[in-house]
Amino acid sequence: MDHEFTVNMNEFLPLRDVVFNTLRRAILTGELKPGERLMEIHLANRLGVSRTPIREAIRKLELEGLVTMIPRRGAEVAQITEKSLQDVLEVRRALDALCAELACDRINAEGKAALKKACDSFEEATKTGEVVEIAAADVALHDIIVQATGNQRLIQLINNLSEQMYRYRFEYIKDESGHENLVSEHRMIYESIMKGDKEAAAAAARLHIDNQEKSIIRQIRIDPKRKR
Amino acid sequence: MDHEFTVNMNEFLPLRDVVFNTLRRAILTGELKPGERLMEIHLANRLGVSRTPIREAIRKLELEGLVTMIPRRGAEVAQITEKSLQDVLEVRRALDALCAELACDRINAEGKAALKKACDSFEEATKTGEVVEIAAADVALHDIIVQATGNQRLIQLINNLSEQMYRYRFEYIKDESGHENLVSEHRMIYESIMKGDKEAAAAAARLHIDNQEKSIIRQIRIDPKRKR
DNA sequence: AGTACAATCCTTGTATACAAAGTACATAGG
DNA sequence: CCTATGTACTTTGTATACAAGGATTGTACT
Numbered sequence: 055m056d057h058e059f060t061v062n063m064n065e066f067l068p069l070r071d072v073v074f075n076t077l078r079r080a081i082l083t084g085e086l087k088p089g090e091r092l093m094e095i096h097l098a099n100r101l102g103v104s105r106t107p108i109r110e111a112i113r114k115l116e117l118e119g120l121v122t123m124i125p126r127r128g129a130e131v132a133q134i135t136e137k138s139l140q141d142v143l144e145v146r147r148a149l150d151a152l153c154a155e156l157a158c159d160r161i162n163a164e165g166k167a168a169l170k171k172a173c174d175s176f177e178e179a180t181k182t183g184e185v186v187e188i189a190a191a192d193v194a195l196h197d198i199i200v201q202a203t204g205n206q207r208l209i210q211l212i213n214n215l216s217e218q219m220y221r222y223r224f225e226y227i228k229d230e231s232g233h234e235n236l237v238s239e240h241r242m243i244y245e246s247i248m249k250g251d252k253e254a255a256a257a258a259a260r261l262h263i264d265n266q267e268k269s270i271i272r273q274i275r276i277d278p279k280r281k282r
Numbered sequence: 283m284d285h286e287f288t289v290n291m292n293e294f295l296p297l298r299d300v301v302f303n304t305l306r307r308a309i310l311t312g313e314l315k316p317g318e319r320l321m322e323i324h325l326a327n328r329l330g331v332s333r334t335p336i337r338e339a340i341r342k343l344e345l346e347g348l349v350t351m352i353p354r355r356g357a358e359v360a361q362i363t364e365k366s367l368q369d370v371l372e373v374r375r376a377l378d379a380l381c382a383e384l385a386c387d388r389i390n391a392e393g394k395a396a397l398k399k400a401c402d403s404f405e406e407a408t409k410t411g412e413v414v415e416i417a418a419a420d421v422a423l424h425d426i427i428v429q430a431t432g433n434q435r436l437i438q439l440i441n442n443l444s445e446q447m448y449r450y451r452f453e454y455i456k457d458e459s460g461h462e463n464l465v466s467e468h469r470m471i472y473e474s475i476m477k478g479d480k481e482a483a484a485a486a487a488r489l490h491i492d493n494q495e496k497s498i499i500r501q502i503r504i505d506p507k508r509k510r
Numbered sequence: 511a512g513t514a515c516a517a518t519c520c521t522t523g524t525a526t527a528c529a530a531a532g533t534a535c536a537t538a539g540g
Numbered sequence: 541c542c543t544a545t546g547t548a549c550t551t552t553g554t555a556t557a558c559a560a561g562g563a564t565t566g567t568a569c570t
Contacts, residue, residue, distance in 0.1 A: 068353070068523065070341070093551070104525040106334075109553095113298070113341040119438075125296070126531055128552060141435040148380040149373070156372070207369040210347075211439065296553065321521070332555040337522095354561060356522060 069107035074114050076101065081120050081131055082220040092121060092129040118214065134221070136274055140267070142218045147263040149212055150196075154255035156203040157247050165202045166248065172198050173244045180233045188227050195240060199247070219270065226269035235265060297335035302342050304329065309348050309359055310448040320349060320357040346442065362449070364502055368495070370446045375491040377440055378424075382483035384431040385475050393430045394476060400426055401472045408461045416455050423468060427475070447498065454497035463493060 067075075077097075080086045092112060094105045101108070112129045115121040121129040161169070172195040179191040200212050226232065239262045246255035295303075305325070308314045320340060322333045329336070340357045343349040349357040389397070400423040407419040428440050454460065467490045474483035 070523085095551075098525095105552095106524055106526090110338060110341045113338045114345045117342045117345045119435075126552060127533095138435070141433045144384070144433055145377070145380070145436050145439060148376050152373070152376040205369045205372055207347075207366070207443075208373050211373060215435075298553085323521075326555095333522095334554055334556090354522060355563095 069103050070110040070114075073097075073101060073103065073107045074111035077111055077115060078118075078120060078217075081115070082217055084221050086131050088131050088133045090131045091127075092131065094128065119218070134218075136271065139219070139222075139270065139274070142215055143263060143267045143270075146212070146215050147260050147267075149208065149215070150259040150263055151256035153200050153203050153208065153212065154243060154247065154259040155252040156205065156208075157199045158250045158252045158255050160204055161199075161202040161247060165198060168198050169195070169202075169244055169247065173240055176240055177237050180237055183230070185224055185227050188233075189223055192223075192227070192236070199243070222270045222273060225273040226266055229269055232265070232269060236262075239265065297331050298338040298342075301325075301329060301331065301335045302339035305339055305343060306346075306348060306445075309343070310445055312449050314359050316359050316361045318359045319355075320359065322356065347446070362446075364499065367447065367450075367498065367502070370443055371491060371495045371498075374440070374443050375488050375495075377436065377443070378487040378491055379484040381428050381431050381436065381440065382471060382475065382487040383480040384433065384436075385427045386478045386480045386483050388432055389427075389430040389475060393426060397423070397426050397430075397472055397475065401468055404468055405465050408465055411458070413452055413455050416461075417451055420451075420455070420464070427471070450498045450501060453501040454494055457497055460493070460497060467493065 077086070077092070086092070094108050094112075097108045098105045112121060116123050116129065120132055122132045123129055157165075172191065176188070176191040176195050179188045182188075196216075200209055203209070227236075239258060242258040243255060243262065246252075246258055305314070305320070314320070322336050322340075325336045326333045340349060344351055344357065348360055350360045351357055385393075400419065404416070404419040404423050407416045410416075424444075428437055431437070455464075467486060470486040471483060471490065474480075474486055
């Protein structure tokens with residue numbers, strides 16, 4: 055089996071961070087599959103570095119929950135179970151609702167302008183039907199809301215939790231039938247924030263996650279990637 | 283300046299994990315103070331290990347937000363600002379409320395029994411006035427609720443966020459005047475969960491955090507440890 | 511006396527060497 | 541033929557060596 059990922063030497067970062075980003079990307083895009091072993095020497099050879107930066111990167115991936123350590127056996131890419139996805143989504147539902155509420159209070163004029171634009175861009179994107187474009191527009195929109203909270207810890211946590219589902223983000227966007235729903239959900243969140251209606255914004259954010267959850271769970275059931 | 287922490291060699295864990303736990307504990311208890319540099323060779327000598335496990339432990343502390351990396355200068359204990367504490371508490375408020383709601387649905391018979399016992403134990407502890415004992419009873423009670431959710435990700439996140447405030451946990455318990463409040467807040471949460479009243483449980487959990495926040499912020503204002 | 515420059519030391523970043531443990535395979539015995 | 545044991549190999553865990561960058565201190569010159 056041959057992987058195609060490679061280090062990006064342009065980055066002026068410690069090797070451990072380059073390796074960390076590289077491996078994380080490979081895991082999140084599915085290039086490294088759940089259950090696959092991460093063997094230090096192989097990775098070191100492939101990435102052209104020594105074991106030290108590899109090991110340090112793995113420590114971070116470990117704490118992030120993307121790899122599982124097995125004593126004396128090393129790291130492997132964490133399995134994604136339906137349960138673990140539901141756990142993540144359950145937390146995200148609460149935190150996205152919190153984001154929406156906080157954004158109501160804290161978003162400023164330029165944030166509002168950006169949000170309006172992002173909302174329109176998303177609607178445009180759905181019309182093109184380009185999955186990648188839609189996904190990007192979706193991320194951009196949510197990012198504006200998250201950033202508007204000004205809560206660094208919250209921003210970090212949401213980003214981390216979102217990552218856990220990156221492998222499935224295209225799946226639920228591919229489902230064309232959900233597009234009108236996505237658009238109207240975004241509109242709902244957008245309008246609630248504009249009005250400063252925290253209750254409505256939180257409710258809309260929760261509904262948005264609920265629908266994503268349904269979509270993702272359906273995809274998993276159809277194509278159960280979890281081997282064990 | 284001399285630190286007294288030492289490794290616990292009884293543990294049958296990789297050294298990196300022993301070091302990680304040791305350093306984390308030292309940071310959370312305030313033994314290592316914000317802004318203090320973590321120099322690898324010194325730590326290695328003090329803990330009787332080589333630099334490798336130290337470095338790997340620091341990578342995890344870095345991702346956990348307990349240390350800050352400065353390029354070519356190494357790690358130092360992360361500063362705690364009032365803003366960062368409020369950020370943490372804002373997230374905890376949402377997640378504790380979520381815990382309370384989920385616990386309403388998911389707590390089982392033995393969980394209920396344990397919760398009742400923990401609630402009584404806490405009340406007992408406040409009567410003794412022993413700060414350490416009160417803190418332990420408080421943790422035990424909250425832990426039962428958190429565990430009752432059965433959501434591993436949520437459990438992990440709450441534990442991590444709680445840690446960020448360990449340095450202040452004694453401060454707000456020392457404040458004797460707040461004890462009746464703490465007891466009644468716990469009772470409120472307990473009863474709401476027993477009744478399965480999610481709304482009330484969530485509200486009580488939020489109130490509980492609100493009061494802790496007030497107490498902690500007051501402490502910080504009195505004794506502003508942040509140097510910069 | 512103050513400033514600028516240089517040399518040295520300290521610390522991190524990275525690579526490699528060595529030890530221990532676990533696994534797999536092969537061989538021998540029942 | 542199946543099982544059990546031993547040996548060799550693979551891989552992690554830990555230590556150490558080496559290189560490079562930054563900071564600090566000392567000295568010389570203005």
